[in-house]
Amino acid sequence: MSCMSKTPETEVTVRDRRMFNPDGSLRQPLPETEPVQEITNNETIETESKTTSPVEESKPLRTATPSPEFSNLVEMLATNAIMHLGSAPQLGRGGVDIETARHFIDMLSALKEKTEGNLTEDEEKILNDMVSRLRMEYVGVVNQMSKSAKKQP
Numbered sequence: 001m002s003c004m005s006k007t008p009e010t011e012v013t014v015r016d017r018r019m020f021n022p023d024g025s026l027r028q029p030l031p032e033t034e035p036v037q038e039i040t041n042n043e044t045i046e047t048e049s050k051t052t053s054p055v056e057e058s059k060p061l062r063t064a065t066p067s068p069e070f071s072n073l074v075e076m077l078a079t080n081a082i083m084h085l086g087s088a089p090q091l092g093r094g095g096v097d098i099e100t101a102r103h104f105i106d107m108l109s110a111l112k113e114k115t116e117g118n119l120t121e122d123e124e125k126i127l128n129d130m131v132s133r134l135r136m137e138y139v140g141v142v143n144q145m146s147k148s149a150k151k152q153p
Contacts, residue, residue, distance in 0.1 A: 070123050077111070078130045080104045085134075085141050096141060105134045 021027050081104035086096040108131050119127065 067123070070119075071126060074108065074111070074127055074130055077104050077108050078134060081108070081134050082137070085137055087137055087141070096145070098138075098142065098145070101138060101141075105131070105138055108134065 081101050084097040084101035084104065108127070112127050112131055115123075115127070
């Protein structure tokens with residue numbers, strides 16, 4: 001049985017930046033100053049106006065720990081790459097599909113490139129480590145395959 005400690009509440013500002021209203025009509029641009037809403041226990045309370053600078057608005061929201069969704073995405077892509085490299089001991093020594101493995105590694109590399117500067121330090125470390133490990137494994141498998149091909153008559 002575990003005890004959950006109550007963490008202090010942090011202020012969160014939610015801005016609806018959709019271009020269209022629910023009826024499909026074009027929305028008016030957001031004013032520089034708009035009411036801030038505090039959301040507590042599913043209740044919405046209007047509070048005083050808050051002015052945010054364009055610099056504050058452009059900062060990405062970075063949490064201290066990696067999001068489970070992001071970690072799961074990286075893990076899913078990495079598992080597929082490992083499986084196709086034939087390196088998954090829990091799955092047995094399966095066949096190697098080097099092109100498919102390369103495809104999954106390339107997908108992780110693209111994810112790394114496209115999310116640069118928008119990840120937490122932990123998320124960035126997870127992604128960088130996984131891409132590096134998979135590239136090393138890929139090179140090892142390709143080298144092993146080329147040695148095997150040279151030995152065959």
